[in-house]
Amino acid sequence: MLRAAPGLTMLLFLAPVGAGLIGTWLPAFGIFPALGGDEFSLAGWRELFAYPGLGSALRLTLVSGILSTFLSLALVIGFVASCGERKSFQALRRLIAPLLAVPHVAVAIGLAFLIAPSGWFVRLVSPWPSGWDTPPDIATVQDPYGLALTLGLVVKEMPFLFLMTLAALHQTHADRRLAIARSLGYGPVTAWIKTVLPAIYPQIRLPIYAVLAFSLSVVDMALILAPTTPPPLAVLVLRWFNDPDLSMRFVAAACASLQFGIVAAAIGSWRLLEILVAKLARSWLTDGRRGGSGSALAPVFSLAAGAICGLGALSILGMAVWSIARRWRYPDVLPSAVSLDSWMRQGSSILNAGLNTLSIGLAAAAIATILVVACLENERRQRVPSNGRAIWLLYAPLLVPQIGFLFGTQVLAVHLNLDGTWLALVWTHLLFVLPYVFLSLSDSYRNLDERYVRSALCLGASPGRVFWRVKLPMLLRPILYAMAIGFAVSVAQYLPTLFAGGGRYVTLTTEAVSLAAGANRRVAGVFALLQALMPMIAFVLAIGIPALLYRHRRGLRGIA
Template sequence: MLRALYLVIVICCVLPTVFGLVGVSLSSLGYIPPLGMHHPSLDGFAMVFDWQGVWRSISMTVYSAVASTYLACLITFAVLQASWGTAFWRKVEVSLSPLLAVPHVAFAIGFAFLFAPTGMGTRLLHEWFAYDSAAQGVADLALVINDPHALGMILMLAFKEVPFLLLMSISILQQVNVSQIEKVSASLGYSRAQAWWKCVLPQWLTKLRFPMLAVMAYGLSVVDVALIIGPTNPPTFAVLVWQWFNDPDLTLLPRASAGAVVLFVISLILIGLARFIEWSITKGLRSWQYAGRRGFALPGKTVFLGLLVMSVSMMPLMLLWSVAQRWRFPDLLPSRYSLRFWEFEWASIVGTIEQSMLIALISATTALVMALLAHEYRLRYRLQVPGYIIAIPMLIPQLSILFGMQVVTLYVSGDAHFLWVCWAHVFFAFPYVYLSLDGPWRSYNEGFTRVALSLGKSPLRVWLNVKLPILLPAIVFAWAIGISVSLAQYLPTLVLGAGRISTLTTEAVALSSGFDRRVTAIYAIWQALLPLLFFSFAIFVSHLQVKYRRLSIKGLLPNEYLSRKPRHS
């Protein structure tokens, strides 16, 4: 039974990558039989590179992805170096869940509200400084949102990915045994900062490979964030390819597919570049690790506090915009308040919230069940799909495989848009859920299971009564991650839903481009609030489980109570 279920997981969550890449590759060569194109050619690629400004678009996309990724890595290392093992680190851990819960689109909208030419940052400059100085500040801030060099998008992506990299670093540093490294380094006369640069950094960077590549792939292929705060003329290459896919002239479809293939090739090149940089730092050019005692402490605590203040200030600012009836520039606060925008939008937003929640619950629950089955299969059988293949949807641009997946769905059933959207969300959420459970599953002591089986209990009962209670916090947290990933999906919802499925993300992106800020703020608030509720639920379950285990250890709650099954009449 487990083998059959694992085969279903492979078909639903691994094979679509192959179908997607094959479909978009054939289309890029001009082979689209339904459109009467039966003769392969390279005209699609010729049209891509003949597009005016395409090389600037590609170069801007590449350097923005690389710069945002390594800036996020540097900030993450600075925070870890300054706070790991200290009392401040506990505050960092508590802050990670609410920071992770905010989707990229909601964060981008809040970032735009802060740093737009008429945003709160500019208003504060007008309040604090003279008008002439503030005018110069306005000119500087105006370059952050939709600036032609993508500087604002680089900063926003770097700040947003820091909590994710910090979360991934927790298990990594626990494996590295930082405290032992610091003790040995101190005995040799090295300071804490020098020990982190020379001993911790090479090991941390090597083990952070997959999360860092996932961050780089997202920065390379992001469309929704680039539409909100990215450059516009020319746009990033991912946005340009997305515009080509939306062209009503179907004879130009090979151009869009060729652009998706070019985006995929660029992602492969960047993966190779990242591996080369990692090899150069950790193995190739190692003289800096033992050449003297040079090493300096980074202001990680200050940077994290600044990031936290900026993130926390976004929600009150969006709430303020949602009730602002009249807010003239450069006033710090609205002169009139009203709830009429909530009243006007409530009828339509309720349906969107319900549909978003339904898709997220179905997708996250399905991805969680598949991840649990995949991990149990990995423990029982040797023949399995490698982890790096499961992580492929995280490492390649979505545009490179979504068109091929759409073609497959049209051959099966073109009208089941809701089903295909849920499938696409499961496909992209499964790697995150699977990898988030990988550490807890590997750290679980299988001796508990063997002892329970030796007492005559069935494998299913042992799993439910022994393993599940121990791993329940990790399972609930992985479920919350799956919901957050599903709620943040933009391109899969549009492509597989054919524009007929509306979610909070699709509506927020559509409204952010020139619509009323008040309505945009309402959608951004709900998009940030829903994942936060589920992460809060995961934290509550974790605390509840710890409380019950402490009561059990103290003898106030018998162990049998925790594992006893309810009697059925």
């Protein structure tokens, strides 16, 4: 059964992606028999290119996606290089888990609360010293340049890249490299860039590509922070897929194919840029110049990283305050009256959406964890070396834009009589949950000292008994933590829930996005806060359960 685990995982994992791409590309070229498309046609492409707002949508997509990825990466590299030995570095490490647990939609709604013309930041300077007795007529949210969307993406993706960088630092023995360079007289920043960065960048390349692909095709955050006339390309695709005129499916499929091409071209261009920078920097890396200490950069990057993390924390706090606000008039900084009326009135909706979110998330995370543990256990028993190709395959749903294959996946679900079912929702969420579970658990599983296993085998225990009585207790903390990460990823899914659920299942995420477009910030704050709290509770349980079980076992408490 263990030997079949990798094949079964890849089948469950990659088959929907491949079928989804085919199911999207065929209608893009006129092949969709259910709607009368029986022959090759470019009508959908002609109608797409005739759309008057296509150029603006493309510009908005490229600027927000590429700029946010570049800023997130530059901020992470600059902060780690200049502040690795400072207290701010350790402080940010402690804040990473809570920020990662907050879904994208919750960050977007909270950020909109902060930077809106009537938001918290404007209230702090109104009416004095700004003189604004009424909210200023400034497009700070849904601005035509997509700056609010870019900022929201940086707030969410910078912690993810920082976490991936921390894992790469551990894998490449960065401390040893840095110590050797410092002993040769190199300044801290120069030593880090010349010796550590070339070693860790290959380790974080795939996460960078995943961030780039997501930023170029994000829908949920764009619905809240991006302009609407025209919106980014991914939102345009969703709008056409949901159009009552079924002939627009062909245009939507063509636009989804264009979105896929844009993401592929962006990743390819980024890779070419990496090669060019590597060639140009080779002489500088080996010229022996020690460089300065970089002390002037540390305050700048500390302030920038702290500001980004502060925005994320204030977003959560803002949602909490709005959810209990009864009367909060402009320009009051705090509500003049608080109440739980918004929570009480939404009781039935909260229960329905919360139960759906909980059941789908737990099922997807549990299935992903079982499959990943089975694959890793088979790898250890069969002595199979870790394969770089498998990592690329695992990243496939993260590198392919969701809007580019979910429509085809929905067509597949219709043919299998699964469309709009709970099983289809879990299966679709599993596509995005499994990569994160594998990435978070694989290092801990592979790094477990093999001597424990050999000692148990020498005492006569079977491999199965060794797994249940030795490995599983020792790896309980990382397994639960990986499951919590998978649950958080499931909670954040918006597009997969829309396409696979067929509108029959509402979750906290779909409700939060729908309510964010309305005028009632209190109700939107309720659902966004719940969406943020649910993954945090999962992380608390993942940390607390092993601590409780192993409170009398000091050695097991230390295993991470």
